[in-house]
Amino acid sequence: MSDASDLVLDVKNLKTVFFTNSGLFKAVDDVSFHVRRGETLAIVGESGCGKSVTALSLMRLVPDPPGRIVGGSVTLEGTDLLALDDAKMRAIRGNRISMIFQEPMTSLNPVMRIGDQIVEAVRLHRNLPVREANGIAVEMLRLVRIPEAARRAREYPHQLSGGMRQRAMIAMALACRPALLIADEPTTALDVTIQAQILALILDLQKELGTGLVLITHDLGVVAQTAQRVIVMYAGKKVEEATVEALFAAPKHPYTRGLMASIPAVPASGVAAQARLNEIPGTVPSLVRLPKGCAFAPRCKLVVKRCQEEYPPLQDWGGGHLAACWRAAEVAEEVA
Amino acid sequence: MFAYLVRRLFLMLVTLFGISIVIFFLLRIVPGNIVDILFAAAGYVDPADKANLEKELGIDQPLVVQYLHWIGGFLRGDFGYSYVSEKPALQEILPRIPITARLAGLALLFSASIGIPLGVISAVKQGTKLDYALRVVSLSGLSLPSFWLGLLILTASVAMFGQMPIFNPNPQTWLEAFATYAVPAAAVGFRSAALTMRITRSSMLEVLRQDYIRTARAKGASDAAVNYQHALKNAILPVITVIGIEAAFLIGGLIVTETVFNIPGVARFLVEAIRWRDYPIVQNLVMFIAVVVVFANFTVDMLYAVFDPRIRYTD
Amino acid sequence: MAAIDYDLELKRAGAGATGGWRRALFLAQRHVLGAAGLIIMIVFALTAIFANVLARFDPLTVDAAHALARPSALHWMGTDSFGRDVFSRIIHGARISLAVGIGSTTLGASIGVIVGLTSGYLSGWVDLVFQRVSDVLQALPLLVLALVMTAALGPSLPNVIIAIAIPLIPTVARVIRANTLALREQPFVEAAKSIGMSEVRIALRHVLPNTLAPLIVLATAQLGSTILTEASLSFLGLGIPEPYPSWGRMLSESAAEYVRTAPWLVIFPGIAISLAVFGTNLFGDALRDILDPRQRG
Numbered sequence: 001m002s003d004a005s006d007l008v009l010d011v012k013n014l015k016t017v018f019f020t021n022s023g024l025f026k027a028v029d030d031v032s033f034h035v036r037r038g039e040t041l042a043i044v045g046e047s048g049c050g051k052s053v054t055a056l057s058l059m060r061l062v063p064d065p066p067g068r069i070v071g072g073s074v075t076l077e078g079t080d081l082l083a084l085d086d087a088k089m090r091a092i093r094g095n096r097i098s099m100i101f102q103e104p105m106t107s108l109n110p111v112m113r114i115g116d117q118i119v120e121a122v123r124l125h126r127n128l129p130v131r132e133a134n135g136i137a138v139e140m141l142r143l144v145r146i147p148e149a150a151r152r153a154r155e156y157p158h159q160l161s162g163g164m165r166q167r168a169m170i171a172m173a174l175a176c177r178p179a180l181l182i183a184d185e186p187t188t189a190l191d192v193t194i195q196a197q198i199l200a201l202i203l204d205l206q207k208e209l210g211t212g213l214v215l216i217t218h219d220l221g222v223v224a225q226t227a228q229r230v231i232v233m234y235a236g237k238k239v240e241e242a243t244v245e246a247l248f249a250a251p252k253h254p255y256t257r258g259l260m261a262s263i264p265a266v267p268a269s270g271v272a273a274q275a276r277l278n279e280i281p282g283t284v285p286s287l288v289r290l291p292k293g294c295a296f297a298p299r300c301k302l303v304v305k306r307c308q309e310e311y312p313p314l315q316d317w318g319g320g321h322l323a324a325c326w327r328a329a330e331v332a333e334e335v336a
Numbered sequence: 337m338f339a340y341l342v343r344r345l346f347l348m349l350v351t352l353f354g355i356s357i358v359i360f361f362l363l364r365i366v367p368g369n370i371v372d373i374l375f376a377a378a379g380y381v382d383p384a385d386k387a388n389l390e391k392e393l394g395i396d397q398p399l400v401v402q403y404l405h406w407i408g409g410f411l412r413g414d415f416g417y418s419y420v421s422e423k424p425a426l427q428e429i430l431p432r433i434p435i436t437a438r439l440a441g442l443a444l445l446f447s448a449s450i451g452i453p454l455g456v457i458s459a460v461k462q463g464t465k466l467d468y469a470l471r472v473v474s475l476s477g478l479s480l481p482s483f484w485l486g487l488l489i490l491t492a493s494v495a496m497f498g499q500m501p502i503f504n505p506n507p508q509t510w511l512e513a514f515a516t517y518a519v520p521a522a523a524v525g526f527r528s529a530a531l532t533m534r535i536t537r538s539s540m541l542e543v544l545r546q547d548y549i550r551t552a553r554a555k556g557a558s559d560a561a562v563n564y565q566h567a568l569k570n571a572i573l574p575v576i577t578v579i580g581i582e583a584a585f586l587i588g589g590l591i592v593t594e595t596v597f598n599i600p601g602v603a604r605f606l607v608e609a610i611r612w613r614d615y616p617i618v619q620n621l622v623m624f625i626a627v628v629v630v631f632a633n634f635t636v637d638m639l640y641a642v643f644d645p646r647i648r649y650t651d
Numbered sequence: 652m653a654a655i656d657y658d659l660e661l662k663r664a665g666a667g668a669t670g671g672w673r674r675a676l677f678l679a680q681r682h683v684l685g686a687a688g689l690i691i692m693i694v695f696a697l698t699a700i701f702a703n704v705l706a707r708f709d710p711l712t713v714d715a716a717h718a719l720a721r722p723s724a725l726h727w728m729g730t731d732s733f734g735r736d737v738f739s740r741i742i743h744g745a746r747i748s749l750a751v752g753i754g755s756t757t758l759g760a761s762i763g764v765i766v767g768l769t770s771g772y773l774s775g776w777v778d779l780v781f782q783r784v785s786d787v788l789q790a791l792p793l794l795v796l797a798l799v800m801t802a803a804l805g806p807s808l809p810n811v812i813i814a815i816a817i818p819l820i821p822t823v824a825r826v827i828r829a830n831t832l833a834l835r836e837q838p839f840v841e842a843a844k845s846i847g848m849s850e851v852r853i854a855l856r857h858v859l860p861n862t863l864a865p866l867i868v869l870a871t872a873q874l875g876s877t878i879l880t881e882a883s884l885s886f887l888g889l890g891i892p893e894p895y896p897s898w899g900r901m902l903s904e905s906a907a908e909y910v911r912t913a914p915w916l917v918i919f920p921g922i923a924i925s926l927a928v929f930g931t932n933l934f935g936d937a938l939r940d941i942l943d944p945r946q947r948g
Contacts, residue, residue, distance in 0.1 A: 588794030
């Protein structure tokens, strides 16, 4: 492990539950991870695996009711966010930790000018006159490469394209130079051609500003291009954690392997195209009625009796490569 | 914007034309001839007078001619002749308009100034005891007939002061004028305040669910800033529309309240005209009310365009 | 971190309340006001049904000797200027309010459904005509339209029902039309069409049942307003004719004279109207919360 001063975010045993009319819903179940300064951590999983709730938990923005953070700690730059009162948390939100959402079309206030929305973010945390904050807003819009930034700042969200709006969101999130940026599927709602641009922009700015980044995605392709480390979530639990190299070289969890196998590979010239995509059979189980043992057991090819009876603990396979699977050794062998 | 304005004005004219047709034929379903009814009400029948009146009213003409004659007269401000006061109806109506307008204006003011803040509070405190209490109050506002509320106010005033408030047609001071109109306006306004409050609440709740509210929170904005700067600005738009619709809604309340408080306004005049079976005047008054309502809705649509940056009415 | 009572939180969220009765009980607990409204509505309906049993006097019998009697053990709510027992008249008045409420809501809603389905389905000029006609009807205030119609048709129970039902038609039709338009785009309707189901059959079998929830919500919300409109019409002397004991009629302007001398004539009928309307509104509100998830707060 690296020394503590390098650590921007340290999440330990985070638990977030939802109280619904069909029962208790453990959206985030005992999840731990950390992010170092300037590092990118990817959180990967299918929709409904709890990755977005994890992000909202870090921001303490889980809607209550029905949701509630019920355990663990979220330490940002040495402060446990879960122990702060609301006012102190507000002073940190948008300042030291900020977030970009999936839906740029609906995430900006439709009746406020773009510039004013960034000015608000600045003035909430910096005691600056409006003129100066305005200057910062235009500067931020320039930084996210919006052409004619000064004019765009005076426009309303509906006058901007989806890609431009996401750039504006990024400008807003980074306006106070946060220590940690959370990006929740920031490119999913955008056109494919725009996706790469936005992703590149986020990475460039991250490098420039030295921000820690938590990138939430369902796309392993994106992970390979951007992250240093990955955690894989399934049914609210962290099932695997590794560096990107280690994960792609030798996944230890059958679910991770399944995710990788379902990426359509572009065949190199001269190599025959893969006959058929490998999908993971079945769907994510209902988080209310989880099986007793491993949640992935019903969909797993390597399932044995033990999987159905006992939940596998996270086990270190060397170099911080963690996996929660009784048959992790076999998974590794099979890939090799 | 201009194209929209033209289209909107055209639709407004179509609606008004439709209303005039509906009113015109509705009042001709009346069993028997208007003249017969007038004479039956007056209690005597002189065939010569009857023929004269029929001619005067133009009832001997074909329906289309009658309609054109009526609409032509209406547009020129010829509202018919009141048989009760023996004056042209317009002379009866004109002095009543400011009375009803003040009453309606004050009621709308109550409605907005009470309904909007309470609606916001109710939404922000959703699920709390305060929200429950406010919801019960607003539902009761929609459940109490406004004429009964008026009667209750009168009863209370008798019980407390030994007399009923008497409508003062010529208030001398500003305060006197306010006192004259405030009580009946409150009786009418209670119901529309309740409606405004409910709409504000549900509009606020809808807005508070939106993604951009989460964005505002993610910036570190306080609850107050989120609720009053971000949410209210968006939630107020549908409320504006409803206040426009309430103009129509208010007229129902005015009709009964002017009757209860004995206020000589336009709305009570309609009831009186109906009771006297003075159909030419009823026809013109209803048309007049429709024009006011349609214009109120038009004004609200235009206001909406001013408040909502997304709407520029380009189509 | 504060301790959390999981069982309590889950109970509050309604977990475990599946099955018919348990679900109903949970809903009643969560929507206390709605349950109260339902009880008021039931009491109101029972009063109307058993008016003959409950009333202590004939509501129409004039007794000049006991005119304007104060409330007493004999006349619980006093008597009116004709010496008729106010309590008995209020009990019987429930019948009229119920008849008007159910009659005009049912009439307005049924025609509204037909018009809305047709208009949403056929589109084109039928829809255009409907839109303009409903613009016309909605530009006239409800009470003004009802007043003019009862004036034209003459005051009687059926005419009052019709006069109140007609302004209701465009309101219902607009909701049904909007739902129909939205549902027509749904995959299951496309699927029904692709297997050769006729349009009428699709409309009745697939689209109509799916608009039922908003229809029920709307109809319940309108029930109270129809009762209020009847009361207003009768109050103005243009609704239910004498001697029938309509609550609004009991409050008609002559009551303004009795404000001074016989306040019981003002207070009791007003309470009856307000309570009946309040009950339907409470219930309608809860129903909307339950059935219309978009509106769920």
